[in-house]
Amino acid sequence: xxxxxxxxxxxxxxxxxxxxxxxxxxxxxxxxxxxxxxxxxxxxxxxxxxxxxxxxxxxxxxxxxxxxxxxxxxxxxxxxxxxxxxxxxxxxxxxxxxxxxxxxxxxxxxxxxxxxxxxxxxxxxxxxxxxxxxxxxxxxxxxxxxxxxxxxxxxxxxxxxxxxxxxxxxxxxxxxxxxxxxxxxxxxxxxxxxxxxxxxxxxxxxxxxxxxxxxxxxxxxxxxxxxxxxxxxxxxxxxxxxxxxxxxxxxxxxxxxxxxxxxxxxxxxxxxxxxxxxxxxxxxxxxxxxxxxxxxxxxxxxxxxxxxxxxxxxxxxxxxxxxxxxxxxxxx
Amino acid sequence: xxxxxxxxxxxxxxxxxxxxxxxxxxxxxxxxxxxxxxxxxxxxxxxxxxxxxxxxxxxxxxxxxxxxxxxxxxxxxxxxxxxxxxxxxxxxxxxxxxxxxxxxxxxxxxxxxxxxxxxxxxxxxxxxxxxxxxxxxxxxxxxxxxxxxxxxxxxxxxxxxxxxxxxxxxxxxxxxxxxxxxxxxxxxxxxxxxxxxxxxxxxxxxxxxxxxxxxxxxxxxxxxxxxxxxxxxxxxxxxxxxxxxxxxxxxxxxxxxxxxxxxxxxxxxxxxxxxxxxxxxxxxxxxxxxxxxxxxxxxxxxxxxxxxxxxxxxxxxxxxxxxxxxxxxxxx
Numbered sequence: 037x038x039x040x041x042x043x044x045x046x047x048x049x050x051x052x053x054x055x056x057x058x059x060x061x062x063x064x065x066x067x068x069x070x071x072x073x074x075x076x077x078x079x080x081x082x083x084x085x086x087x088x089x090x091x092x093x094x095x096x097x098x099x100x101x102x103x104x105x106x107x108x109x110x111x112x113x114x115x116x117x118x119x120x121x122x123x124x125x126x127x128x129x130x131x132x133x134x135x136x137x138x139x140x141x142x143x144x145x146x147x148x149x150x151x152x153x154x155x156x157x158x159x160x161x162x163x164x165x166x167x168x169x170x171x172x173x174x175x176x177x178x179x180x181x182x183x184x185x186x187x188x189x190x191x192x193x194x195x196x197x198x199x200x201x202x203x204x205x206x207x208x209x210x211x212x213x214x215x216x217x218x219x220x221x222x223x224x225x226x227x228x229x230x231x232x233x234x235x236x237x238x239x240x241x242x243x244x245x246x247x248x249x250x251x252x253x254x255x256x257x258x259x260x261x262x263x264x265x266x267x268x269x270x271x272x273x274x275x276x277x278x279x280x281x282x283x284x285x286x287x288x289x290x291x292x293x294x295x296x297x298x299x300x301x302x303x304x305x306x307x308x309x310x311x312x313x314x315x316x317x318x319x320x321x322x323x324x325x326x327x328x329x330x331x332x333x334x335x336x337x338x339x340x341x342x343x344x345x346x347x348x349x350x351x352x353x354x355x356x357x358x359x360x361x362x363x364x365x366x367x368x
Numbered sequence: 369x370x371x372x373x374x375x376x377x378x379x380x381x382x383x384x385x386x387x388x389x390x391x392x393x394x395x396x397x398x399x400x401x402x403x404x405x406x407x408x409x410x411x412x413x414x415x416x417x418x419x420x421x422x423x424x425x426x427x428x429x430x431x432x433x434x435x436x437x438x439x440x441x442x443x444x445x446x447x448x449x450x451x452x453x454x455x456x457x458x459x460x461x462x463x464x465x466x467x468x469x470x471x472x473x474x475x476x477x478x479x480x481x482x483x484x485x486x487x488x489x490x491x492x493x494x495x496x497x498x499x500x501x502x503x504x505x506x507x508x509x510x511x512x513x514x515x516x517x518x519x520x521x522x523x524x525x526x527x528x529x530x531x532x533x534x535x536x537x538x539x540x541x542x543x544x545x546x547x548x549x550x551x552x553x554x555x556x557x558x559x560x561x562x563x564x565x566x567x568x569x570x571x572x573x574x575x576x577x578x579x580x581x582x583x584x585x586x587x588x589x590x591x592x593x594x595x596x597x598x599x600x601x602x603x604x605x606x607x608x609x610x611x612x613x614x615x616x617x618x619x620x621x622x623x624x625x626x627x628x629x630x631x632x633x634x635x636x637x638x639x640x641x642x643x644x645x646x647x648x649x650x651x652x653x654x655x656x657x658x659x660x661x662x663x664x665x666x667x668x669x670x671x672x673x674x675x676x677x678x679x680x681x682x683x684x685x686x687x688x689x690x691x692x693x694x695x696x697x698x699x700x
Contacts (some may be wrong), residue, residue, distance in 0.1 A: 053476065093530050109654060162517060166522035180620060182526075189514070192500035193563050197618040199652045201612065204535075211652055252666045280533065285526040290521020316507020320531045320543055321451050322441060326523065 039101045041352075042087065043345030044105040045147055048072055048122035048174030051083060054338060055090070056345035058354050060158050062338045063096060067121045076117065076128045099174055102141040104348030106150030106340055113192040114282040115144055119208040121199075122175055143351045146195055147171060147340060149186055151297065151332075153181025153209035154343025154349065158296045160333035167293040168285060169332075170197065170278075171340070172307075175210070176218035182289050198222070201305065202281050221278035223253040223299045225355075229270045230256055241266035252368065257303040275310025282311070283318035286327060297332030297339050304331075370678045371658055374419065375677030376481055378439040380404055380454035380506030383415060386430045387422070387669060387678035390405040390686050392490050393672050395428060403569035408449065408460045416469045421659075434473040435466055436680030438482030438672055440507065445524040447476055453531075454507055471550065472667070475683045478527055479503065479672060481518055483664075484511025485682065486675025492627045492665035499625040500617060501664075502529070502610075504639075507542070508550035508557075514621050530554070534613050553610040555631045561602045573598035589635040599638040603635065607642025614643070615650035618659060629664030629671050636663075 040063065044053040047070060054065035068082055068303055108120040108129065115131030131142045152169040155161040161169070165184040171177040174205055175200030178189045187194045187237045198218035199211055206215030207228060219225050230243055242259045243251065243266055259267035287306060312329050330337050372395065376385045379402060380694055386397035390554075400414055422430045439462065440452040447463030449455075463474045484501040487493040493501070497516040501508040508530030510521045519526045530550035531543055538547030539560060551557050562583060574600055575583065576593045591599035614626055632639055644661050663672050
């Protein structure tokens with residue numbers, strides 16, 4: 037029976053997981069609500085209960101050799117999650133909790149760092165040594181790779197581009213500060229922008245019948261697809277701010293590519309077009325017209341799971357083969 | 369006769385150079401005006417004419433084994449300087465020019481990258497693997513070291529923190545954009561701040577008798593030392609903006625220390641106190657109270673020269689010993 041790892045991605049809204057084999061194929065995936073107000077212990081109790089059920093229903097999942105986890109404010113060096121802005125956890129040692137359920141090697145990092153490793157192993161960054169992955173979920177995460185290595189920083193907390201200040205004294209952020217990038221460029225950021233536009237303009241909009249809590253980036257995307265002016269303007273504004281912030285990011289590590297993924301990135305050209313426009317306009321001359329902004333090349337929904345799986349495969353010194361490469365070998 | 373390298377630092381105002389031995393001791397240094405409006409060829413003609421004179425006057429300088437250069441917008445990979453914002457050079461291959469004068473190995477990088485290598489080899493960053501060096505000269509340069517390696521980026525142009533936008537639609541920058549950090553936090557930035565304060569307030573000031581062109585960060589420092597309110601407010605404003613920008617920088621690479629040097633950093637607590645205050649206030653919680661902001665530990669005026677020298681010594685696989693360590697050995 038072939039060996040598998042579990043990749044887990046903990047988001048502000050949902051926690052997704054998958055059983056991934058050594059070739060980087062996701063054999064099965066599932067999700068539960070994160071319930072951000074509850075404790076980490078509560079989440080893992082519910083998650084591993086579901087995973088045990090999955091394992092008992094399919095023999096292919098039982099030969100577990102490791103667990104990789106992506107989570108907000110996760111510390112690779114210490115195995116902790118520390119004061120995550122979108123979760124009511126405080127500081128907690130996640131590896132200790134996981135070890136109570138499964139006695140296998142466990143590794144954890146920032147959810148976006150895990151995504152970056154996934155893109156490097158299986159996705160849009162396979163050919164790049166210098167790139168940044170931006171995850172546009174409930175918040176905005178980032179994983180920065182320089183010269184083929186993920187940047188962890190002195191304390192394991194590098195890559196918090198979502199908390200760079202883009203509008204001095206701007207919107208309140210979950211981190212307690214104001215004007216952070218993720219209060220504008222994220223699934224929750226674009227909701228706030230829609231509500232600002234609905235307040236400031238008299239334009240009719242499909243979104244005037246939706247409450248703040250019911251609104252989602254998916255609904256905004258659907259409205260934009262139906263030519264809703266407010267929804268389209270919200271994407272333009274979001275892209276303008278994101279593009280400018282990504283141009284600033286280039287000034288630090290000079291990446292060859294920036295890869296966007298997560299709910300908001302699924303809106304395609306509605307978000308990519310204004311982002312690219314604002315990005316190019318904002319770049320220093322020496323960087324213009326040479327940096328690509330690309331969508332994730334990982335299966336939608338699996339990107340973060342594959343990243344978390346790639347993290348632990350990497351710890352175990354297993355170099356995964358991509359599905360595509362395996363398929364090519366099969367043809368030889 | 370012992371071997372020497374020449375370290376050259378090209379700034380927007382002055383070009384400084386020094387003869388440095390393999391132990392990292394600067395045996396002799398000198399400077400000429402850069403004359404930013406003239407060509408690169410003109411600068412090197414004047415510079416090497418002076419250096420030839422130095423060499424003919426002292427035998428200790430003649431056994432030249434390499435030249436290291438720090439310059440704005442220098443490209444380590446290509447040996448070029450490309451569209452420097454503060455010099456009227458366009459794009460020029462500096463290594464080709466230098467080779468016309470001296471047939472020795474030549475390496476070039478961003479002036480601030482050179483400074484970072486200097487701090488790592490001889491200065492305040494000897495014990496750090498993750499740090500950022502900020503040079504506060506005519507402009508603001510930066511060299512970012514992550515896990516012991518200088519970040520060059522895909523194209524050799526990483527580390528342009530001076531051109532991160534800090535005030536949307538703010539002051540005009542030499543790069544053609546607006547609101548760049550260096551238009552506020554640099555020797556020229558604080559001059560602009562003084563003039564803004566002189567315009568907006570009725571406070572008496574020693575600086576009301578000085579023209580824009582005659583004003584310098586040194587004069588502003590002297591005025592502040594004489595309790596001049598305008599000068600002190602200018603340092604506070606500069607530090608507030610710099611501290612906030614450095615907090616943003618932490619979100620990318622999570623350094624253990626940030627080292628300030630250059631003319632403005634020489635103002636000591638006038639600039640360090642407001643910078644540290646604003647820095648701590650602006651940091652994400654997970655970064656608070658664990659990152660040091662330090663002054664350069666290199667001899668004032670020699671920092672950039674030693675950095676450029678360290679760059680070429682490194683290329684030549686020569687690991688320099690610091691002056692201090694050599695002295696300690698001598699005592700054994």
